[in-house]
Amino acid sequence: MIQAPTREPSEQTMEAGIALAGVSRTFRGRGGSAVEALRDVSFEVAAGQIVSIVGPSGCGKTTLLELICGLQRPDAGNVRSAPAALMPQRDLLLPWLSALDNATLALRVRGVARNDARQQARPWFARFGLEGFELTRPAQLSGGMRQRVSFLRSLLAGKPVLALDEPFAALDAITRAEMQAWLAQTLASEPRTVVLVTHDVEEAVMIGDRVLVMSARPGQIVADLEVPLARPRHRTDPAVVELRGQALRALGVRS
Numbered sequence: 001m002i003q004a005p006t007r008e009p010s011e012q013t014m015e016a017g018i019a020l021a022g023v024s025r026t027f028r029g030r031g032g033s034a035v036e037a038l039r040d041v042s043f044e045v046a047a048g049q050i051v052s053i054v055g056p057s058g059c060g061k062t063t064l065l066e067l068i069c070g071l072q073r074p075d076a077g078n079v080r081s082a083p084a085a086l087m088p089q090r091d092l093l094l095p096w097l098s099a100l101d102n103a104t105l106a107l108r109v110r111g112v113a114r115n116d117a118r119q120q121a122r123p124w125f126a127r128f129g130l131e132g133f134e135l136t137r138p139a140q141l142s143g144g145m146r147q148r149v150s151f152l153r154s155l156l157a158g159k160p161v162l163a164l165d166e167p168f169a170a171l172d173a174i175t176r177a178e179m180q181a182w183l184a185q186t187l188a189s190e191p192r193t194v195v196l197v198t199h200d201v202e203e204a205v206m207i208g209d210r211v212l213v214m215s216a217r218p219g220q221i222v223a224d225l226e227v228p229l230a231r232p233r234h235r236t237d238p239a240v241v242e243l244r245g246q247a248l249r250a251l252g253v254r255s
């Protein structure tokens with residue numbers, strides 16, 4: 001009798017996890033110029049874990065997410081990830097489509113018929129505080145609403161991994177705080193493996209199970225901090241403040 005091959009445990013965890021080993025990425029220009037974006041980056045993200053990544057501008061954070069999503073390939077090292085959906089740094093909503101049709105874009109690309117896709121997306125509009133705005137064009141939505149539509153589009157892509165690239169960077173402080181709480185709640189009810197890139201250290205601690213800190217370019221991981229705190233979290237909790245300080249020190253910011 002032929003037996004099905006047994007799978008390595010690492011392969012099973014990879015069903016929804018991420019593993020990078022010795023990853024480097026250099027961009028080469030036409031005149032022979034080169035920008036070394038990432039150097040020897042290694043880390044793993046377990047299935048269902050939320051990992052925040054903080055680092056200075058230009059240190060290779062977007063490059064890292066694109067590698068995880070398979071949109072780029074490393075020059076050295078190895079990237080393994082379960083299928084991942086990217087929420088890009090700019091929301092990239094199509095201005096001529098309604099919020100509903102923007103949200104269903106990933107489903108449509110996968111071949112789901114328009115009406116079926118709309119049926120699937122509609123209940124989420126109520127859950128995301130967007131009820132009544134289904135037919136509104138992006139230009140008539142607030143910044144926070146646009147980000148929720150953009151997030152919904154990534155979520156409806158149905159991938160086990162979500163790669164979120166500075167999702168709230170463009171929002172004012174109050175909306176950002178609301179959106180952070182909203183994201184934490186949403187991920188509690190819709191668990192995914194998440195890599196959240198942010199330049200906001202407090203956001204990283206408030207949302208992540210873990211915070212990876214990157215150096216300036218070439219980006220390397222300089223700290224890997226566990227955030228063993230229950231949710232909901234509070235900015236003023238001394239443990240949050242302490243972890244924020246640790247991450248800032250790893251970034252080289254003096255308090």
Ligand SMILES: Nc1ncnc2c1ncn2[C@@H]1O[C@H](COP(=O)(O)OP(=O)(O)OP(=O)(O)O)[C@@H](O)[C@H]1O
Pocket residue numbers: 027028035036037055056057058059060061062063064089199217
């Ligand atoms: N397609 C590309 N071609 C050439 N250079 C690139 C390309 N993409 C990124 N780079 C360079 O690689 C470096 C890292 O870029 P990346 O966008 O990953 O940084 P980042 O950490 O996301 O920055 P930010 O916080 O400003 O979004 C930068 O110096 C950037 O100029």
Ligand SMILES: [Mg+2]
Pocket residue numbers: 061062063089165
């Ligand atoms: Mg970026």
